[in-house]
Amino acid sequence: MNKTQLIDALAGEASMSKSDAKKALDAFIKVTSDALKSGDSIALIGFGSFGVSQRSARTGRNPRSGKEIKIAAKKVVRFKAGKSLTDKIQ
The missing domain is CATH 1.10.1220 (Arc Repressor Mutant)
Structure with a gap:
């Protein structure tokens, strides 16, 4: 949708x-x-909650060349589904 x-x-x-x-x-x-x-953070009871978490810096690999690359730390949005939403989709 x-x-x-x-x-x-x-x-x-x-x-x-x-x-x-x-x-x-x-x-x-x-x-x-x-x-x-x-x-x-935002909590919608029954639906879920939105929050921000910190992703630490890490070493990754370029899939094309195979070289190691540094991936910078960043903030990411997370969503955790609430019980009512989880129950409705099962």
């Missing part, structure tokens, strides 16, 4: 216009991104 399909599904499920659904989705993405950037 891409963003347009998600907006269509949200509009249908919540009985709102597609433009309102797009605004709501864009606002959710912005608020979530801003919170994660500032180091906060």
Whole structure:
């Protein structure tokens, strides 16, 4: 499902216009991104939680040449599914 399909599904499920659904989705993405950037985590009970973790620097290997390369440390976004979401997909 891409963003347009998600907006269509949200509009249908919540009985709102597609433009309102797009605004709501864009606002959710912005608020979530801003919170994660500032180091906060977001917990949606039953759905899951978003957080940021630090990935340490490591040595990798270029698959084409076989040479070792250094991979820099970076922050990554993580999502852990909640129990309700996990139960619904099984």
